[in-house]
Amino acid sequence: MVEMFQNLYLGFSVALRPDVLLYAFAGCIIGTLVGVLPGVGPLAGISLLLPATFGLDATTAVVMLAGIYYGAMYGGSTTSILMRIPGEAASVMTCIDGYAMTRKGRAGPALAIAAVGSYLAGTVSVVALMFLAPPLAAFALRFGPPEYSALLVLGLLVLAYMSGGSMIKGLAMAALGLLLGMIGIDPMTGYSRFHYGLVELGDGIGIVPVAVGLFGVSEILLTAGQPTPPKVIKPKIRELLPSREEWRDSAWPIGRGTILGFVIGIIPGSAHIISSFVSYAIERRLSKHPERFGQGAVAGVAGPESANNSATSGAFVPMLALGVPSGPIPAVMLAAMMVHGISPGPLLISQQPDLFWGFIASMYVGNLVLLILNLPLVGIFVNLLRVPYPLLYPSILVFCILGVYAVNSSVIDVWIMAITGLMGYVLRKLEFETAPIVLGLVLAPMLEMSLRQSLAMSSGDYAIFVNRPITATMLSIALVLLVLSLKPLFTGKVDWRGSLSQQAQPGEE
Amino acid sequence: MLTCDRIAGAFLALFALGVIIESRALPLGTLWEPGPAYMPVFLALALFLLAALIMIFGGAGKPLGELSWKEWPHAVAILCASLFAALALERLGYRLTILLTCLFLLKAVERKSWTLTAIFALAMAFGSFFLFYTILRVPLPRGPMGF
Numbered sequence: 134m135v136e137m138f139q140n141l142y143l144g145f146s147v148a149l150r151p152d153v154l155l156y157a158f159a160g161c162i163i164g165t166l167v168g169v170l171p172g173v174g175p176l177a178g179i180s181l182l183l184p185a186t187f188g189l190d191a192t193t194a195v196v197m198l199a200g201i202y203y204g205a206m207y208g209g210s211t212t213s214i215l216m217r218i219p220g221e222a223a224s225v226m227t228c229i230d231g232y233a234m235t236r237k238g239r240a241g242p243a244l245a246i247a248a249v250g251s252y253l254a255g256t257v258s259v260v261a262l263m264f265l266a267p268p269l270a271a272f273a274l275r276f277g278p279p280e281y282s283a284l285l286v287l288g289l290l291v292l293a294y295m296s297g298g299s300m301i302k303g304l305a306m307a308a309l310g311l312l313l314g315m316i317g318i319d320p321m322t323g324y325s326r327f328h329y330g331l332v333e334l335g336d337g338i339g340i341v342p343v344a345v346g347l348f349g350v351s352e353i354l355l356t357a358g359q360p361t362p363p364k365v366i367k368p369k370i371r372e373l374l375p376s377r378e379e380w381r382d383s384a385w386p387i388g389r390g391t392i393l394g395f396v397i398g399i400i401p402g403s404a405h406i407i408s409s410f411v412s413y414a415i416e417r418r419l420s421k422h423p424e425r426f427g428q429g430a431v432a433g434v435a436g437p438e439s440a441n442n443s444a445t446s447g448a449f450v451p452m453l454a455l456g457v458p459s460g461p462i463p464a465v466m467l468a469a470m471m472v473h474g475i476s477p478g479p480l481l482i483s484q485q486p487d488l489f490w491g492f493i494a495s496m497y498v499g500n501l502v503l504l505i506l507n508l509p510l511v512g513i514f515v516n517l518l519r520v521p522y523p524l525l526y527p528s529i530l531v532f533c534i535l536g537v538y539a540v541n542s543s544v545i546d547v548w549i550m551a552i553t554g555l556m557g558y559v560l561r562k563l564e565f566e567t568a569p570i571v572l573g574l575v576l577a578p579m580l581e582m583s584l585r586q587s588l589a590m591s592s593g594d595y596a597i598f599v600n601r602p603i604t605a606t607m608l609s610i611a612l613v614l615l616v617l618s619l620k621p622l623f624t625g626k627v628d629w630r631g632s633l634s635q636q637a638q639p640g641e642e
Numbered sequence: 643m644l645t646c647d648r649i650a651g652a653f654l655a656l657f658a659l660g661v662i663i664e665s666r667a668l669p670l671g672t673l674w675e676p677g678p679a680y681m682p683v684f685l686a687l688a689l690f691l692l693a694a695l696i697m698i699f700g701g702a703g704k705p706l707g708e709l710s711w712k713e714w715p716h717a718v719a720i721l722c723a724s725l726f727a728a729l730a731l732e733r734l735g736y737r738l739t740i741l742l743t744c745l746f747l748l749k750a751v752e753r754k755s756w757t758l759t760a761i762f763a764l765a766m767a768f769g770s771f772f773l774f775y776t777i778l779r780v781p782l783p784r785g786p787m788g789f
Contacts, residue, residue: 184780185774299696302647305693308688308689312682321678322669357719527766530747534727544732547727550724554721564703565650
């Protein structure tokens with residue numbers, strides 16, 4: 134415990150350095166703007182701004198990118214509450230009761246509850262991250278290639294299972310991502326695979342152009358043609374204070390959302406999105422007045438908003454402790470860390486304590502900055518939505534092109550962005566989730582390497598995946614998940630994921 | 643019935659077959675000692691199987707005819723602008739490419755006034771260059787005319 138506080142002291146000495154503080158502040162503001170803008174989610178935001186961190190040292194860069202991530206979580210709620218436009222996918226559930234509260238003239242309290250809930254959830258989940266990541270990293274030191282293979286397979290299956298909709302479609306998208314990750318030089322034999330004479334593809338397809346294409350460009354393609362900006366409602370600062378009853382009604386949802394969000398955040402999947410859906414469903418189930426949901430129930434804002442912010446910290450646990458991203462956003466963060474010469478994994482905490490603890494401490498600071506920033510400046514942030522979409526989307530496209538090109542100074546990446554943009558547009562039209570593609574792309578080299586190293590260790594004996602207890606446990610869980618997800622296909626019954634999405638539907642009308 | 647799932651499944655299956663055909667140029671290795679083509683072929687087979695399942699169980703999905711494509715003229719124009727940027731970026735330089743891309747999107751696609759189009763395109767091209775190239779030191783290409 135004493136060691137923990139010493140480490141935290143070290144972290145705060147890094148996080149409170151003026152330059153780090155400045156970039157955390159900048160990250161929070163940019164993240165809030167990214168969250169407010171419909172179409173530019175945290176994933177595209179982090180990918181686009183990655184080149185802007187090239188001139189910074191590793192700690193400052195990671196702190197800034199993390200600020201963008203949780204800033205976007207805060208920002209997404211603003212447009213959901215005021216305009217029924219989810220700034221990013223995790224805020225969809227906030228639209229239902231948040232906007233209903235706005236129509237009742239309670240926009241201010243809805244924003245205040247969302248901000249306070251997000252702050253509390255963010256802070257508590259950072260404490261949990263601080264306690265959980267170091268022992269998990271110590272445990273992961275026992276992991277060899279077979280354990281990593283099993284962990285990656287499990288991660289992909291859980292992602293496909295939790296992504297919502299059909300697991301077969303989710304797995305197909307993960308397989309597509311893994312196949313894209315096969316492009317480039319085979320690290321074991323030196324053979325070039327599927328490069329078609331393009332030297333730039335030797336190192337494989339970069340995650341940034343794929344992420345920007347699938348999430349940024351495809352969103353522009355889907356939403357282009359919107360004529361006029363929607364009406365903007367700006368609450369005054371004195372109207373922000375919730376009533377005593379609203380505070381009372383949101384206390385437990387914030388607590389439950391925090392715990393739920395953190396736990397779901399650790400599990401692979403689009404954690405921040407799923408956690409808000411699950412939290413909304415639970416709050417409606419537990420409420421004494423479920424009929425108020427959809428009509429402006431404050432618990433319908435407090436729960437999901439706390440859950441999605443808490444999931445943000447939860448998602449950092451496997452990334453920092455194991456070096457394995459649990460979703461597309463941690464995957465881009467992982468890629469960003471690698472660009473700066475950091476290798477996340479079990480040794481990160483012991484080898485670079487200033488970076489790890491500085492990052493943890495900066496999250497405390499960032500959450501406070503966001504609480505202070507978001508409420509008084511809410512009027513300024515929503516003004517961004519007054520910009521007509523015909524002017525907004527060319528600006529976003531320019532930043533997509535700039536951000537993608539600047540990572541490797543390669544025009545091939547711009548081509549990849551355009552192609553994956555088209556791919557994402559068609560896939561989303563056909564109701565396929567694109568997040569598993571990004572995770573598959575990141576995990577492909579790790580999975581192939583660990584699988585082939587495992588076989589080299591065992592002289593080609595596949596029993597190595599069964600004989601080792603950790604590996605056998607993880608693969609058994611993966612198998613159970615696979616069977617469970619295939620069951621509704623043959624029995625014709627709706628499983629809990631289906632009923633959850635059905636529960637969420639009526640209020641959305 | 644022709645549904646979205648069945649169409650998507652068919653394309654994914656074709657893609658998987660394409661990968662298997664292309665992988666023939668690489669050594670497959672054995673089950674015990676996988677070669678460079680082993681993993682791509684294994685994954686392509688998995689994708690093919692999943693695509694087949696999507697097609698088989700996709701009959702109850704959304705009919706293809708119900709899909710709305712009303713945004714397609716904008717989508718095609720934006721895609722063309724992205725492809726133009728990819729072609730021109732290192733030939734014309736960053737500023738000229740962005741200037742022309744913005745001019746195309748605002749004037750030809752969105753039918754905005756010349757004044758607004760010119761101000762916006764110049765601000766985006768030169769403003770973003772100044773911010774990223776001059777201030778943040780991000781390397782951006784210059785064309786033959788210094789742009």
